[in-house]
Amino acid sequence: MSYNRRETLDCKINPNKDCGVEAALSIVSGKWKLRIYKALRQGGPTRFSILKNGLGDISEKTLTAQLREMEYDGLLIRITYAEVPPRVEYSLTDLGQKLEPLFLSLEDLGLAYILQKMHHDSTEKT
Incomplete structure (x- = not known):
């Protein structure tokens, strides 16, 4: 069964009590969306070519x-x-700018995970 994003976002047919969380995850999920957000959060309007060059190996189609x-x-x-x-x-809309606290929280969580993993790996070797 394929993932149906519309059904996930429709709280009337989604009995999940975390409907808001599901909606938030659906708009930021995927390999590229947070990277695109990161590029756009730097400032004003950004051209397609600058986004593409800044993201590295993403295809134009993707x-x-x-x-x-x-x-x-x-x-x-x-x-x-x-x-x-x-x-x-x-450029980001007002809603897009509301991603900032989530983005920073995810960044903090990721860095904490990396530090924990590095510490765990170094203690395993001794």
Whole structure:
């Protein structure tokens, strides 16, 4: 059975008491969304090419799909300028900016895990 994101976000048919947590996880899940968020949180509007270059080995197709999902979820806005060549910029919405405490908490948790793992691994070797 494939994952149906709409069903997860519909609290009426989702009997899970953690519906808010499920919704939050659905909008940030995946390999790239928090990385995209990290790039956008640095400041003002960011061009597609700068995002792609900053993220490394992401394909244009994957980046486009992730950006579209984030736009659909209301985390970012996409502005297209009628220029030749076309210029597209992305920036965080108010909702997207609300990810900051979650992002910082996840970063703290990850660093604590790494330190614990390093300590555990070094004590195992002795």
